[in-house]
Amino acid sequence: MYDFAYHKPASVADAVKLLADPDTKAISGGHTLLPALKHRLNRPSALVDLSGIAEMKGIRRQGNAIVVGALTRHVEVATNAEVAAAIPALAYMAGHIGDVQVRNRGTIGGSVSNNDPAADYPAAVLGLGATVHTSKRKIAADDFFLGMFTTALEADEILVAVEFPIVDKAGYAKMKNPASRYVMAGVFVSKAGGAVRVAVNGAGPCVFRQADMEKALAANWSADALAGISQSPDGLNADIHGSAEYRAHLVGVMAKRALAAAG
């Protein structure tokens, strides 16, 4: 790892000022950034540690939504009583990220801003139609995830919280890589009144909505509705862990499991 200066601001405003320098980088839990820095994939001149910023912490219910502060660690979302009662699929998803020690350090803010194609959180954010709160604005999930490791966040923009609407039903299922625990293919489904969302992660270069499945499930919320739908392998990821065709097949299987979990 190359050396860097270290700052620990106490407010979002101070952090944004420090991040105005394009050579600086934010750090939250460090469970994506530090492995990358160890491999010298990145060379920031300074790290801005967000972990001391009180306004980015905590989970609260606000109207018909659960608002999760960006610094909230996966373990906290997994074990929070309010999340478990309002959106159990979100708690389940957070409780199955990586391993215990990853969940003890990794944060929602780091995961959502990183937008790793194989990460779990983007599926929940897109699948629930959440709203991302940043240091500047609010961004709808549909406008947030732009491509592999790319989001709508600007270089000096900080993710402050994610607002998840409380839906009628939601479920998540993934096939994980047995070694790394990262997602090979995952599906997050939700239903709020007549609105159905189906978000697919792991399979493609970026989390995406499966329009055919959404349409079918909006008409008939049951596994039968998914029977005739197949995910095209075009544009899906292919690597040593699995071909695009295998991932496309997994999307169909995970969609059925996610639906069964949603009930």
Add this chain to the structure above:
Amino acid sequence: MPQVTLTVNGQAHTAEVEGRTLLVELLREKLRLTGTHVGCDTSQCGACVVHINGESVKSCTTLAVMADGANVTTIEGLAAADGTLHAMQEAFREYHALQCGFCTPGMVMSAIDLVNKHPDGITEQQIREGLEGNLCRCTGYHNIVKAIAAAADVMHGKRTEIARAAE
């Protein structure tokens, strides 16, 4: 250079570190607590697990500066001053839960956090899932799982001594 003040195994330390110094480097190279191991560079093996404020954490993926003010416990901090082993260490010994021993410090630290998080008892399934972040190249895990179950009985006050391993 940044300065870090932290408590390790009950003792206060202040050290000069670089921004990039990892907690495991501070522990091993500055404080000479070499029980905590480094087994990978991908944050996957768990040989480096220590407790920060009672929670298991991979010290290879934590900056020393991020542990400023923290209370850290390493494998060296578990046994009593007179050398009496922690129930988890005793159980690993009794159940032959190690071969080369490289993964053992991290396994023991993860296992203690795991048992503490299940105060009402822990199942074999919960033990196996709770060890997802710790890899062992030698044992095949069975004896590690048995050792943790035996230690849990003592840590939860169900037994006063580690149950003897079946011959």
